[in-house]
Amino acid sequence: MEVDSIPQQPQEKTAQIDSADFVVGIFADLGQDGVKMLCEGLRSLHGSPRIVVLQRDPVGGAGAANLQSVQEESSLSFLPWSAAGPDPLGAPTQSISIACQSLFALTEKLGARACCFVASEMESATPQWVCELLQPFVESDFDLAAPYYTARMFQGLLNNSIVYPLTRCLYGKRIHNPFGPDVGVSRRLAQKVLSANRNNNGGSSQTHPLALLATVAACENLQICQVHVGARVYPPTDWTNMSSLIAQVMGPIFLEMERCAACWQRTRGSVIVPARGERQPLSEETGTLDLNRMDETFRLGVRDLQEIWSLVLPPATLFELRKLSRSAPEQVHMPDELWARIVYDFALAHRLRTINRDHLLRSMTPLYLAWVVSYAREIVAAGAASVEQRIERLALAYEAAKPYLISRWRWPDRFNP
Amino acid sequence: MWDQVKQALNQSTTKFLTELAHLLPGVVALIVALLISFVLAWILAIVVRRLLTGIHFDERLSHWGFASLSEWSPMHSPTRLVSRTVACIVILSGFLIGVAAFDAESTSLLVRSVFAYVPNIVGAILVLLVGSIVASFLARSVLIGGVNLNLHYARLLSLGVKWLVLVLSVAMALEHLKIAPGIVDLAFGILFGGIVLTLVLAVGLNSRELVTKSLERDTKESSGEHVEEPFRHV
Numbered sequence: 001m002e003v004d005s006i007p008q009q010p011q012e013k014t015a016q017i018d019s020a021d022f023v024v025g026i027f028a029d030l031g032q033d034g035v036k037m038l039c040e041g042l043r044s045l046h047g048s049p050r051i052v053v054l055q056r057d058p059v060g061g062a063g064a065a066n067l068q069s070v071q072e073e074s075s076l077s078f079l080p081w082s083a084a085g086p087d088p089l090g091a092p093t094q095s096i097s098i099a100c101q102s103l104f105a106l107t108e109k110l111g112a113r114a115c116c117f118v119a120s121e122m123e124s125a126t127p128q129w130v131c132e133l134l135q136p137f138v139e140s141d142f143d144l145a146a147p148y149y150t151a152r153m154f155q156g157l158l159n160n161s162i163v164y165p166l167t168r169c170l171y172g173k174r175i176h177n178p179f180g181p182d183v184g185v186s187r188r189l190a191q192k193v194l195s196a197n198r199n200n201n202g203g204s205s206q207t208h209p210l211a212l213l214a215t216v217a218a219c220e221n222l223q224i225c226q227v228h229v230g231a232r233v234y235p236p237t238d239w240t241n242m243s244s245l246i247a248q249v250m251g252p253i254f255l256e257m258e259r260c261a262a263c264w265q266r267t268r269g270s271v272i273v274p275a276r277g278e279r280q281p282l283s284e285e286t287g288t289l290d291l292n293r294m295d296e297t298f299r300l301g302v303r304d305l306q307e308i309w310s311l312v313l314p315p316a317t318l319f320e321l322r323k324l325s326r327s328a329p330e331q332v333h334m335p336d337e338l339w340a341r342i343v344y345d346f347a348l349a350h351r352l353r354t355i356n357r358d359h360l361l362r363s364m365t366p367l368y369l370a371w372v373v374s375y376a377r378e379i380v381a382a383g384a385a386s387v388e389q390r391i392e393r394l395a396l397a398y399e400a401a402k403p404y405l406i407s408r409w410r411w412p413d414r415f416n417p
Numbered sequence: 418m419w420d421q422v423k424q425a426l427n428q429s430t431t432k433f434l435t436e437l438a439h440l441l442p443g444v445v446a447l448i449v450a451l452l453i454s455f456v457l458a459w460i461l462a463i464v465v466r467r468l469l470t471g472i473h474f475d476e477r478l479s480h481w482g483f484a485s486l487s488e489w490s491p492m493h494s495p496t497r498l499v500s501r502t503v504a505c506i507v508i509l510s511g512f513l514i515g516v517a518a519f520d521a522e523s524t525s526l527l528v529r530s531v532f533a534y535v536p537n538i539v540g541a542i543l544v545l546l547v548g549s550i551v552a553s554f555l556a557r558s559v560l561i562g563g564v565n566l567n568l569h570y571a572r573l574l575s576l577g578v579k580w581l582v583l584v585l586s587v588a589m590a591l592e593h594l595k596i597a598p599g600i601v602d603l604a605f606g607i608l609f610g611g612i613v614l615t616l617v618l619a620v621g622l623n624s625r626e627l628v629t630k631s632l633e634r635d636t637k638e639s640s641g642e643h644v645e646e647p648f649r650h651v
Contacts, residue, residue, distance in 0.1 A: 155649040234649030243565040245651055290646055297567050304564050304572045308557065352476075359557050365565045372648065 017077055021049035022134055023115040025081060025103040027056055027096065027181075030121060038118070039076060041127035046138055052110060054081040054103060094248075096181060100209040101197065104190035112187055113137055116145075117210075119181035123231040132227045132277050133184035143222035144213055145184030146175045146273070150231040150280040151387045153379050154289075158249055161371050162343055165395040166253065169402055170264035171218035174272050174395075176226060178214035179249070184227070185213060192216050196259075207259070211252035219263040228277035239293070246368060247361035254350040254361075265406055270399060291376055294369035295332060299325050301366025308363045312349040317341060324370065334374040336397030342367055343398075344405040352412055447515030454511020458504035466500040474499070541590035548586020552579045570619060577616040584608050 024042065026035060035055065042051050055078060081099065100117060107115040114137035122129055136142035149156065159177060167178040185193075193212045217224050238245075257264065301309075302325035310318060320338050327333075346364055350357055379390060469475075474496050475487065490498035517528045556579035563571025588605035592598060 152649075154647040156651070157648060158650045234651070237646070237648050237650055240566065242650070243561070249651060288646060293567060297565065300564050300567060300569065300571065304560060308561070356554065356557070359561055362561045362565060365561075376648075 017052060017079075017110065019050070020052040020077070020110045020112045022051045022137070023054065023103060023107045023110060023112045024051055024130065024134075025054040025099060025115065025117050027081075027099050027117065027119045028121055029056070030118075030125075034121070034125065037125065037127045038130050041129070041131045042076060042134075044127070045131055045134060048075050049113075049138070050075055050077070052077045052079060052106070052112070054079050054106065056081045056099075096210065097208045101194065104185070104194050104209065107185075107187050107190045108194065114184055114186045115190060116184045117180065117182060121233040122229065123233055126230075129229050130182075132229060133182060136225050136227070136276065137184060137186060141186075141223060142184075142225050143186040143189040144217040144224045145276075146214065146224065146226050147177050147180055147182045147229045147232075148226040148275050148277075148279075149177055149229060151391070152231060153384050153387055154376065155234050156232075157372055157375070158246070158368070160391050161339070161368065161375070161394070163249065163253065164391065165340070165398040166343060167214055167218075168270045168395050169398040170257065170267065171215055171260075172267040172270045173214070173218045173224060174270050175214050175218075175224065179210050180213070181210055182229060182232075183210070183213060186222075189213065189217055189222060192220060207255050208252040211256050215256045215260050215263075219260050224273050226273050226275040228275060228279045230280050242369075243362040243365040246365050247358055250346075250361050250364065251350075251357065254347050257347050258351050261409065265409070270395075289376060289380065291373045292329070294373050295329050298332070298366045298370035298373065301363075301370075305363055305366065308355065308359070311354050312360065312363075313342065313345050317345065321367075321370075330377070332370065332373050332377070334371050336394045337401060339367075339371050339394070340398045340401040341404060344401060344408065347405070348408050348412060351409070443518050446518035447512075450511045450515030450518065451508070454508050454514075457511070458507035461507055462500040462504040465503050466496055469496040469499060537593050537595065541593040544586055544590045544593060548582055548589070552582035552586070555579070555582060573619055574616065577612055577619075581609065581612050584612065 022045075024038075026038065028034075030038065039053070042053070045051075053076060081102070096119060103115050103117055106112075114134065116130060116133050118130055133145050133147070136145045151160075156177070159179065163179055164176055168174050193209050193216055196212055196216060197207060197209065214224075216222075302321055306318070309321070313321075317338065320335075324332060324334060342364075346360065349355070349360055354360065375390070379387060382390070475494055478487070478495050487493045487495055491501060513528050513531060556575045559578045560571055560575035563574050568574070584605065588601055588609075591601045
């Protein structure tokens with residue numbers, strides 16, 4: 001997004017602000033107390049840097065007016081963030097994308113050292129947690145500070161099952177939450193992401209800026225770190241919208257795979273990315289597990305979506321899935337190798353446009369739910385402490401299956417097991 | 418009397434042979450035109466097939482979102498469909514040229530009416546093509562959406578939608594071809610209404626369980642029995 005595309009109101013105010021050290025975009029609805037707490041944290045940053053805070057204001061300016069006392073601080077300037085308003089089409093990832101791009105554009109315009117995107121609420125928010133994301137840019141020359149949320153048994157499942165292991169396997173960096181959404185980004189990385197998106201405009205579709213961060217940073221050998229920010233509050237699951245969610249998350253990942261094919265085909269293995277801050281202890285989650293619905297959707301998928309899956313998956317995988325659907329509900333176990341290959345096959349079909357891309361991504365939902373069922377049964381049996389080991393095992397399976405992906409990617413017609 | 422019979426026979430034979438001789442060049446021209454058109458069609462079909470194979474037409478077509486076209490192409494290859502269509506058009510043109518060579522008023526009238534009908538045929542083919550693509554697309558959307566919503570009658574819904582669109586496009590194509598418009602209208606109304614009624618009954622009967630479950634859930638929630646499930650995906 002060009003600087004010109006920053007919405008009118010902020011543009012008028014940014015004319016008064018000619019430079020800043022950091023830009024913080026508060027996309028999450030933190031409430032007045034939350035914002036005040038965050039500002040307290042920002043004031044405590046070493047060296048009193050000049051910080052511009054972009055704040056989404058759903059109540060039409062009232063929130064900004066209430067923050068008058070905070071605005072008087074010389075090191076903090078507030079700007080309303082109309083680009084981050086609610087999306088009329090109800091696509092949250094779309095509005096996050098627009099907000100991110102305007103944040104990066106403002107960072108570039110003000111010549112700030114880095115920016116920070118705050119999109120979540122934390123279970124136990126402290127004034128420091130956003131500062132933790134900015135600290136790597138104050139103290140050293142990092143380009144990306146990715147969040148390292150405290151792992152929960154049944155939270156961030158899409159990240160744990162696909163986003164993290166796939167990004168780690170492809171780009172060789174163990175970034176636990178490569179999509180953030182709470183991230184610290186240097187001006188250099190923000191510029192690279194904006195320019196990658198500008199270049200993509202000539203193509204069929206624009207990639208989500210959050211999906212670009214980790215891949216651009218990894219492929220360009222930029223400095224990456226992770227920050228322990230605590231446990232994130234995840235939005236409740238909307239089961240009627242599950243397939244849209246999968247399509248919105250998977251689409252950008254697969255597009256990035258296509259764009260960075262040369263980079264990830266060269267990468268072998270993966271390295272640990274340094275993590276800062278204190279790790280919070282794991283806690284047991286409460287709630288009633290109802291796996292029947294997901295299990296039923298998977299069985300229904302095996303029964304009705306065969307004709308679609310047969311265009312995407314090789315016969316051996318289809319056979320495994322049929323076998324899985326015939327097993328008793330309490331015995332459904334999707335092997336990690338099978339799941340990794342399924343994800344790779346869908347990535348390839350997305351690249352080849354075997355079927356309409358939206359259909360393809362949505363048809364993945366029953367398979368993903370089968371993985372969730374299998375994972376939930378294992379974790380319940382093994383306990384909360386085993387979550388990280390379980391995810392590590394899955395990530396290793398992705399890495400082990402990478403030669404399969406490379407072969408299919410290079411010779412899609414010849415290599416079809 | 419025998420002489421008169423002989424004369425009449427001679428006259429009719431002469432007349433028949435004269436007319437045959439008059440027609441013979443036309444017949445020969447028709448055969449020659451057909452032979453040439455067959456050869457030309459064969460050569461053109463090969464050229465078109467090689468050309469389209471060279472530019473990976475089948476793959477490109479699926480990239481452009483017309484993957485469903487291969488479903489009803491010969492040997493699942495749109496390249497073959499295009500090359501055979503080109504061949505058929507050349508043969509048809511050869512036939513019409515040959516027929517026109519008779520130089521009779523009736524044949525030129527036939528040729529003129531055939532040519533006047535060509536736009537209708539092209540229009541009907543286009544309507545069928547678009548209808549088929551839309552039907553497949555919608556059927557797939559409904560099937561995937563239904564399965565993801567855990568609807569056990571997702572396949573039935575998808576088939577219903579597919580046939581609704583197909584019946585509509587066939588009726589529109591027949592309307593274009595001006596074939597028995599009255600009967601087509603009536604048949605379309607009956608078929609369309611029948612499919613909708615079948616779908617409504619099937620979905621309605623299948624939904625009883627769904628509605629019962631939904632009501633049970635509402636009752637539980639209103640009585641404070643609501644339990645939050647722990648899964649969070651993004």
